[in-house]
Structure formats: C-alpha cells, structure tokens
Amino acid sequence: MTSTGSVMVLLKEGLCPGLSEDLIKALREEDVRTVEDLVLSDPEQLAQKCSVSYKALVAVRRVLLAQHAAFPVSGADLYDELLSSTSILSTGIASMDNLLDSGLYTGEITELCGGPGTGKTQTCFSVAVNVAHELKQKVMYIDTNGGLSAARLLQMLQQKTINTAEQMNALQRISVLRVFDVFALLSCLQRLRAGGLQKGDVGGSVKAVIVDSVSAVLSHMLGGKQNEGMSLMMQVATELKVIAKDFNVAVLVTNHVTRDGNNQVKAGLGQSWSHVPRTRILLQRAERPGASSNLRTAALVKSTRQPCYTMEEFDLSPPSRGEARPGSAGKRKLDVDS
Numbered sequence: 001m002t003s004t005g006s007v008m009v010l011l012k013e014g015l016c017p018g019l020s021e022d023l024i025k026a027l028r029e030e031d032v033r034t035v036e037d038l039v040l041s042d043p044e045q046l047a048q049k050c051s052v053s054y055k056a057l058v059a060v061r062r063v064l065l066a067q068h069a070a071f072p073v074s075g076a077d078l079y080d081e082l083l084s085s086t087s088i089l090s091t092g093i094a095s096m097d098n099l100l101d102s103g104l105y106t107g108e109i110t111e112l113c114g115g116p117g118t119g120k121t122q123t124c125f126s127v128a129v130n131v132a133h134e135l136k137q138k139v140m141y142i143d144t145n146g147g148l149s150a151a152r153l154l155q156m157l158q159q160k161t162i163n164t165a166e167q168m169n170a171l172q173r174i175s176v177l178r179v180f181d182v183f184a185l186l187s188c189l190q191r192l193r194a195g196g197l198q199k200g201d202v203g204g205s206v207k208a209v210i211v212d213s214v215s216a217v218l219s220h221m222l223g224g225k226q227n228e229g230m231s232l233m234m235q236v237a238t239e240l241k242v243i244a245k246d247f248n249v250a251v252l253v254t255n256h257v258t259r260d261g262n263n264q265v266k267a268g269l270g271q272s273w274s275h276v277p278r279t280r281i282l283l284q285r286a287e288r289p290g291a292s293s294n295l296r297t298a299a300l301v302k303s304t305r306q307p308c309y310t311m312e313e314f315d316l317s318p319p320s321r322g323e324a325r326p327g328s329a330g331k332r333k334l335d336v337d338s
C-alpha cells in the first residue's frame with residue numbers, strides 16, 4: 001500500500017457527501033482506507049463484501065474521483081487539497097513504515113524511544129530528508145541536544161539523488177531550530193503555534209515537526225519535590241498536540257529509555273507523558289550473532305492502529321544507491337594553520 005514519497009488521503013467523514021462514519025467503518029474492514037484504495041477497487045465486489053449499497057458506493061466514488069483524480073497530481077490546487085486532509089508521510093525506512101501503518105500521520109504525535117546510539121536521530125534525519133526531498137514539503141527540525149548533522153543530512157540526500165540542485169532544494173526545506181532548555185523549547189513551540197509554521201519562519205507551510213529530543217530538556221526537570229518539571233512537561237505536550245492538530249502536521253519526538261523493576265527497558269518521562277504520543281516505537285540494537293553493528297530492531301509499543309509488539313529490523317546505514325561517497329559529505333579537514 002505504501003510507496004516511499006506518497007501522500008495518501010484518508011477516507012474520513014465530511015470528505016464528500018454520503019461518506020458516512022458507517023460506510024468508512026465497513027470499508028476499513030475490507031482494508032480500504034484511502035481515496036486511492038477506493039478509487040482503485042471494484043465497486044461491485046466491494047459493495048458486496050462490505051454489505052453496503054452499490055449505488056451509494058458508486059456515488060461516493062464518483063465524487064472522490066472528481067475531487068482527487070480528475071486533475072494531474074502535479075496540479076498545485078489538487079496538491080493543496082490533498083495536503084489539507086490527513087496525510088501519511090513515509091519515513092523513508094520501509095520497515096518503520098510497516099510498523100507505523102504506512103508512515104507518520106499528520107495531526108498526531110509519534111515517538112521514537114531508545115537508548116544511546118539506537119538510531120533515534122538517524123531515523124529523524126531519514127524522515128526530514130524524505131519529507132523534504134520525496135514529498136517536497138517543509139520540515140521544522142528542533143534540535144535540543146546538538147545531534148543534528150547537516151553533513152549527514154546531505155549524505156542521505158546524496159543517496160537519493162545525484163542532482164546537487166535537488167539536494168540543496170531539499171536542505172532548504174529543512175528549517176533547524178536549536179534550543180537547549182525547556183523554556184526555550186516552549187517559547188519556540190509557542191511562536192510556531194502563533195503562526196510561524198504557516199509563514200515567517202520557514203516561508204511556507206510545514207508538514208512535519210521533529211523534536212530530537214524531548215527528554216533531553218525534560219528528564220532532569222522531573223522528580224524532586226517540586227511539580228514544576230511535570231507542569232513544564234505537560235505544557236510541552238499541549239503545545240505539540242495543538243501544533244499537530246491545528247496545523248495538520250506530523251509531529252515526531254524522541255525520548256530516552258529507563259529500566260523498570262524487572263530490568264525491562266521502558267520509555268522515559270513516565271506515566272503522564274506516555275499518553276502524549278499516539279504511537280510509540282522502541283529502538284534497540286539487534287543482538288543476534290553476526291548482526292551488523294548498524295542493524296536495529298524497531299518494536300511498536302503503543303499504537304491505535306496496529307497490533308502492538310510487532311517488530312521489524314532495519315539498517316541504519318543501508319548501501320547507497322546513487323554516487324554518494326559516504327563519509328565525505330560536507331566534511332572539511334581543519335588545517336593546523338587555519
């Protein structure tokens with residue numbers, strides 16, 4: 001169902017007359033979730049399988065076809081229309097997309113948690129690069145631990161295209177904000193909510209907001225006797241939720257991990273934060289013998305769409321496709337004299 005770079009319009013009530021909650025439910029049971037799925041399906045068979053009226057289904061299909069497929073996909077108006085509804089942004093990592101039921105959903109917060117070096121930041125880079133290059137959409141990347149590497153972003157882009165203008169255009173679409181404490185993060189999120197996401201800051205609307213990491217600025221504020229840390233954490237949560245919903249963007253955050261009483265790895269920031277992300281993925285090193293040091297496992301530990309505790313493997317540094325020269329992107333050796 002997914003292909004890297006696709007933006008899909010989910011079937012939802014109000015999208016067109018006749019597309020009722022019941023019809024959507026019945027279609028979903030037959031795995032028809034997007035306009036694309038519906039348009040590509042055989043209405044007669046589908047009406048039978050879903051036990052819905054053939055006439056009603058054909059009417060809905062006709063309107064959706066007129067709305068979504070009558071113009072070239074490259075038409076700016078159609079694209080705007082597509083993007084104004086819920087879309088799914090591919091992460092650029094096939095196995096991650098499988099866990100996420102196709103990718104990151106706009107309007108929602110998704111969390112990647114894991115220990116040091118498990119690939120949270122690399123995955124954020126992949127998302128940023130994919131949204132900026134494949135989807136040609138803007139990304140707001142909030143870096144709270146100094147982990148952002150422009151050289152690595154370029155390296156990933158070089159693996160997607162050898163066209164340097166395209167690489168630069170994609171980099172232009174990724175806006176980076178560096179904040180190193182929770183107060184700066186809050187004021188930055190408030191500014192984005194007050195309109196910075198639509199205009200000003202990035203010169204166009206943003207489809208993905210990445211915060212790598214939320215725990216870096218929050219975890220040390222928690223605990224102790226004061227509740228200030230908890231209150232700040234919930235303020236960050238509210239800002240992120242409002243940004244996701246009001247601007248219809250996909251929010252991706254990263255979080256550290258701790259261990260519970262049974263020495264099992266669990267996401268950091270505690271119980272209250274655990275309700276904030278709609279979807280949570282736990283990253284770990286793949287520990288089996290002979291596994292490459294770049295191999296990671298991703299487990300779905302919270303989801304409203306897919307069965308939890310499904311697991312996928314992925315490589316943090318897959319072989320390059322283009323003429324990229326891994327390791328050299330943007331790097332410059334410092335001369336002793338300079």
Ligand SMILES: Nc1ncnc2c1ncn2[C@@H]1O[C@H](COP(=O)(O)OP(=O)(O)OP(=O)(O)O)[C@@H](O)[C@H]1O
Nearest residue numbers: 115116117118119120121122123147152294316317
């Ligand atoms: N080209 C590359 N550039 C950088 N790191 C790479 C590359 N290829 C693979 N890696 C691996 O990615 C890992 C780093 O992952 P990443 O920085 O995403 O971890 P993290 O989960 O964000 O950790 P932290 O919690 O410390 O921020 C390293 O083990 C590194 O070996």
Ligand SMILES: [Mg+2]
Nearest residue numbers: 120121147212
């Ligand atoms: Mg990191």
